[in-house]
Amino acid sequence: MNSIKYIERASGEIKEETVPGKGMLKWLYSSATGKVALHLLVKRKIVSDLGGWYMDTKMSAKRIPGFIAEHHINIDEFQDAGNYKTFNQFFYRKLKPGARTIQEGLVSPADGKILVFPSLNDVRSFFIKGSEFSLDEFLLNKELAQKYKDGAMAIVRLAPPDYHRYHFPAAGKASESIKIKGHYYSVSPLALQKNLEIFCRNQREYCTLTTEDFGKIIIVDVGATMVGSIIQTYQTGQVKKGDEKGYFAFGGSTLVLLFKKDKIKFDADLIKNTREGLETSIAMGEQIASN
Template sequence: MKITKTKKTWGVILLLLAIIAILAFYPLPEQAPIHYYDRESGELKTEKVAAEKWLVWLYNNPVGEATLWTLVKRKFVSSIYGDMMDRPSSTKKIQPFIEEFDIDMNVFEKQEYHSFNDFFTRKIKNKARPIDTTATSTVSPADGKILAYADISNSDFIVKGYRFDILSFLNNAELAKKYSDGSLVIIRLAPADYHRYHFPLSGSVSSNTKIEGDYYSVNPLALRKMTEIFCLNKREYTTVTNPVFGEVIMAEVGATMVGSMVQTYSGDFVKKGDEKGYFKFGGSTVVLLFEKNKISIDDDLLSNTLKGYETSVKEGERIGISMITP
């Protein structure tokens, strides 16, 4: 009798494992390519996605989604992977990565690295990213792809199909009210991008505020399934006070496999283009929030966003001008 029960138990276990195995290899839905406008050429291009099959599996397969919820979104998984990218053995990944994503290494200071994270957080050469120094302009804080919204109080305001919730994002009711009818700029950094971020304008700067959260991917392939990711992931923000732009919130959002966000700035005053910090391994996002009637975002960024496309930008490029004359 006992043997029969044991056989039945093992039979059930094997059946469940078989079902899981079948689901794990269930055909994945075809994904539409990620298109964006190249700001320099004006061309509509297709983004090459790092670990695309893995991302599609995580966000579109039942077993993948279970793995995402139980493991991948957790801090310890990103921390473990981040530690792996700090090891000398990770250097073997560098050259294939450079070749796969056609990274121009001539603009970076170092050419030899001690780990993949050392490469990933590489510094750029002086003048490789010219900064628009006009006092009435604000610039992109990072290399990446931009979505821009002039008025987030607009009833039609959405980010990739999701109504961006300022209160959830900032976790501060007073600040949320202050920026509820302001402007929003989102700069998404892909893994192949330069991963240091810089202040978009000059001014006095506050201390850094941290909000704990998860570590979902911020890639559009993930956002198609979970558009509220920006308000769920770990994030940090700082306020920069400028004579013509007022109080601008600059926030960094973590993502899957981002080992950490490291703030490198010091003091209580910064200049436009000064380094603020860097992301360790993984793509991530920088978010800028402006008060109402403070910024006139460049037309091409608004137009492309309205059409549903991101626009590629470089750190230091102008993205808008002040609506207030100094």
């Protein structure tokens, strides 16, 4: 498996991501014995539930200082710094007011790394041959999938060190959240390089955000290995751009945004980086597209 390289948006430099559990991921997704363990045990809910249980215990708090130091997390951006009683309290920590600027246009719903596809037909060219993505299987709603089949998609990947609350990318009217049962595969690029169908197999929830400028946006929250919970904190109805939508408990996770055809124009640098096979670092509230 290759290392995870990405573009730092502010500087334009290529960086290499520190991947927690990289050796384990390589074993699980590349070796014969690892694949057996993956399909028999690791993908199952009980494993993520046990991981989540531990991260909710006081014992887990001792991991916090080392994790902050290893991943160079600016803890001053967050509320209750130094007062987290468990690792999960730290993991889904809240930002201080004003820690992120909500920019013009359509904005990123989360901190993380982003890929953008002006057309869903572009997805096949990014991931390895044979790794198919089916909108029908992803949404489990053929009628809805048909409306977005010629549209655009953004994938925002949250690594374990990232801020794990997510927000609305535009103002509008939010529908209720629809849950789709699934497994708990890793959504690290080290795993996705092997099988993009992971998105169609994992636990996920989606809502529709009806906006004036960008049409109806489908926001899909995707769980992954060790993500014990997807917690929605929003209320259905009118929301403002940047309002909190929910959070993930411990683990890596992903947000997928779907747009109807010709409703958005992704920023040029994000398109260029994706076409060159690289994710781009992004902050919640940072513009990713215009209309």
